[in-house]
Amino acid sequence: MNKITPFLWFDNNLEEAIEFYSSVFKSFEAGEIRRFSKAGPGPEGSVMTANFTINGQEFTGMNGGPLFKFTEAISFVIDCKTQDEVDYYWEKLSADGGQKVECGWLKDKFGLFWQVTPTILIEMLGDSDREKAARVMQAMMQMKKLDIKGLQDAYEG
Template identity: 55%
Template sequence: MANKITPFLWFNDNAEEAIQFYSSVFKNAKTYDMTRYGDGAPFPKGTLMSATFELEGQRFMALNAGPHFKFNEAVSFYVNCATQEEVDELWEKLTANGGEPGRCGWLKDRFGLSWQIVPTVLGELLADPDARKANNVMQAMLQMDKIEIQALKQALEK
C-alpha cells in the first residue's frame, strides 16, 4: 500500500541515476512504476520521466523535468541509525562522489539532496534529566560533522 504522503523529488535529467544510487545505499530498496518519455517529449525518447521507489519502507516519487528547480537545505531526509557502523556506512556512501559533509549530522549527496544521518542515542542523551549533561552532549554534537556516538557518551559524563 502506498503512503498517504509521498515526497516528490524533481531532478533535471538524472532521476534514474539517483534512484539507482539510493537503492545501492539503503539495504531495503525497491523501484516501481517507471514511466519513460516518448517521441516529441522534452527529453530523448526512453529517458525516465517518473518513477516511484522505496527506501527502508518510505516511498518517494522522482521526476526528470529539467533544470528549473534545485534541492536546498530547507527539506532534508532524517535517517535514524541504530549503530555507529550504520552512521559511518551511510555517511560514507552519501558523501561519496561529490557529496558534501555538513555540521551536526547533515550532509548533501551528489544530487544536492540533504540528509540527516543521526544515531538514535543522540535523542536519548539530549533528553538526560541532568540539564548540564544534556548540554554537554549538545555542545559536543555542535562541533561534529558526522556524529560520533562514543564522543557523545564521553561528553555526557564530563
C-alpha cells in the same frame, strides 16, 4: 487516511539516482518507471517519473531539469543504532561529489540533504538533566560526522 509521499525534482539524473540509492540502502525497492513519449517534453524513452521505496518510505522522483535545486530546508533523517551504521551511510551518501556538512548533515551528489543520526543522540538531547543534554548539544555542534562515543563522553561529563 491519505498518505504523504515526498516528490523529488531531479536534474535529468533520476535513473542514476535510483541506481545510486539502491546501492546504498539495503532496503530499497524500485517501483514503476514512466518514460517520456514522442510528445516530450523530455527525450523520448528517457525517465519522466519513478516511484521507489527506501527503508519503507515511499518516494516519487521526476526528471524536471535544472530549474529547481534541493536545499537544506528539506532533509531526510537516517536513524542509526550503531557507529558502524553512521559510518556506512556517512561515507556512502557523501561519496562521488557529495559534501560533508556538519552536525551529522551531508549533501549527496544529487544535492539531496541527509541527516545521519544515531538514535541515542535524540535520547540524550531529551534527557531531563538539561546540563547533560547541553553538553551533548555542544559536542554535536563541533562534529561533522556524529561520533557516538564522543556524544556519550559529553553526556557523562
